Amino acid sequence: MTTLAFILLIIAVIVGYAINRVAARSIREGGNKLHSLTTYHGLFSALLILVPVLTFILLWLVLQGSVMDRMVMNGLQDGVLDGLDSGSTQLVLAEIKSISRGQIFGTPEDWKIAAADQYVAIQGRSAWLLVIAVALMALGLMAFARSRVSAQFRARQGVEGIVTGLMIFCSTVAIFTTIGIVVSLTYETFRFFDAVPVTEFLFGTNWEPQIPLRADQIAAEGAFGWLPVFLGTLVITFIALIVAVPVGLFSAIYLNEFAPKKLRSVIKPMLEILAGVPTIVYGFFAILVVAPALRSLGQSIGLDVAPNTALAAGSVMGIMLIPFISSFADDALSAVPYTLREGALGLGATRAEMMTNVLFPAALPGIVGGVLLAVSRAIGETMIVVMAAGLMAKMTINPLDSVTTVTVQIVTLLIGDTSFDNPKTLAAFTLGMMLFLVTLLINIFALRIVRKYREAYD
């Protein structure tokens, strides 16, 4: 049925285009001078039909699901849903839906079968309503567009107006995305702080996000202090930087100043390959190769190494960041004006001295900006740590111990959990909020440093 609606729309667009174009052409052949080309008359009709009707169909499709659910649930006999929480209600709804698709498990109650029949009926009615509404809208718009055709009608301006409107809509999507992120995170965060005090979250040193399964369960009060989680994130980020900054920086220095042109043109794309590897691949690499290697190395020198150490996760994350830092440092070094290089060389400096005493200090703000962006990447990086770091939050800075991170907690708290009303789920959103804020601040700060420094030489 939805397909039928789309087909109707396409036919209406084509017919509308053709009708208006033919009408405009007949005016021209009648000896009148048209303001706009006939194509624009056709396009005017096509866009006038396409945009509103398509919006209507999409809105219908997005909204019909929840409306139909509500209709079915309201149509149930009184009393069958008494005493069920939202999760079980959802289960009942899902069962009704699967019965309506003909997937019957066991012997469902009669009222469920009745509800499923009703669901099917509503579905059919909704589909027909959609098709009829689309047909009526398309016809009305077509007639309206046809009525506008005349020699003086400024069809081109009309078309351009619609197109400009569409483009403005496209550019506001970015704003809506940001608003969506901020609003959804803030909303869930506030709900979380209804259950858990803000101070406990911000300053608590204990993170045990279990929730009691039964109301009378003992010793299952969850603890939601984010400090150990954040500390774990910092430990892994720090290890990653220890790996990535020297390697990235020195390779950038070599590529920028010493490498022959041909070598540079080979090595740069190969470093970009390293940047294009998906992070889940790095994560698997960490558990397949790096963690076992570290463990056996530790055993051979008599150290007890946890299976999922901060060191393994951090060093693999460092490898991931190498191309990031090296390309930022390379850009920063290249942005230093040639006069500075030539001045240093002219005074008799070797190329290494020019690099360390002139170019590097001049490029330092840019490099620092790049490193800060790498920090924000490392804090927000998810898959490597989900696979290679631990789950238990500990207040430790020992790189051989297992630590957890903000992103690991978000993922583990949300995998397989559907309901939105327990503190566990809400805690994940609150951690997401903190993650968003921290990375946003670092990014703004880093971009400001980079931009300020670029302006200094422009």
Added chain:
Amino acid sequence: MTDISNGAGVPRKPTSKELVAASLKGRRRKEKRLQWIGIGAIAIAFVTLFILVSSLVSTGRYAFTQTHLTFEVFVDPEEVTPARLPRGNFDDALAASLGQMLPGVDMDDRATKRGVEGILSNGAQFELRDLVVADPSLIGKTITMKVPVADTFDQLNKGLIDRETPEQLRRVKDNEIVWFDALKEQGAISKPFNLALFTNADSRFPELAGLKGALVGSFWALLTCFLIAFPLGIGSAIYLEEFAPKNKLSDFIEVNINNLAAVPSVVFGLLALAVFIGWFGLPRSAPFVGGLTLALMTMPTIIIATRAALKAVPPSIREAALGLGASKQQVVFQHVLPLAMPGILTGTIIGLAQALGETAPLLLIGMNAFITSAASSPFDSSTALPTQIFIWADSPERGFVSRTSAAILVLLGFLVMMNAVAIFLRQKFERKW
């Protein structure tokens, strides 16, 4: 130079030329050292890249072949009756036929029988069932079947299980090895290319698990992502680059786009979970929702690439068109945009390649479910390539290690292909002005 005439005995001050000459050696050495450190740094990067790829290849290559057993199956009318189809003791029929091939095996002993049955993959009985259901006249006949063997025997055949380990520590017992070797001597064991890796969906049994569901899921997700991000991204980029007045709103949009490009991917997953699933009520685990989320993440990449491509079109083109009386939009859509298209497509493909490897947001919207059939529409539950890798990497069965590496190799293969297309487009069509 006047110092030379001074008398002997007084230590003369060295000239700056001599100072330089004396220091030169050390300074050159420092220069060499800096160069070598640089080379060393690059070497570290490449060695890790090499270890990464070679470890994946060395574990993943095993998953591209699969040990099969070819044998005659007697569809015993006592075990399988036409009346009870599609039910029947297909596993017993298979085991009995297999027992015939193993001399000296007492099939009446239950433990032995279970052991013999264990050689075959769990999927074999369903394969036989499907054959018989499709053609009930097979009952009572003997047919030749080629079925995968269970994961442990697959690994034994590939040499991944060390026969020297003591029996208690080994996952195949001594008598099972004897059986397997007997079958091998009869020429019943073969190791063809593992087509099932691409034609089967996920399964709990490593020898049956394939990537079809994941590939289809990733396809739907990327298609959705492309259909949404491409028009929105281009529209947005054209507006910002060509039409937007320089005002607060445009600046605000630009700041937003740049920030979105740096927001951690897991935050987009939270957005999708709260808004698309929680508020709009879209289905969980659906590639459509995944594609929607990926589209939001890919859009900044496409916008930035499109703006760069539009900027690269020289002003003379615009001025010529404007001079001939074209409107501003005619200039952009009929002249500038076609010339910028190769650059835009390159950026889009690179953005889609990033989206293909993105895992975290898909995990949060539940695309890591265990689903044994491929999705037939973007609204069905499904996994995607990266989430399938995540599921397999988490599975305890040994056979999934090589499957995971193989899945990663497939993913990397797609990424290389997409990037190659992007590079080809750039070199073939991009004009230097």
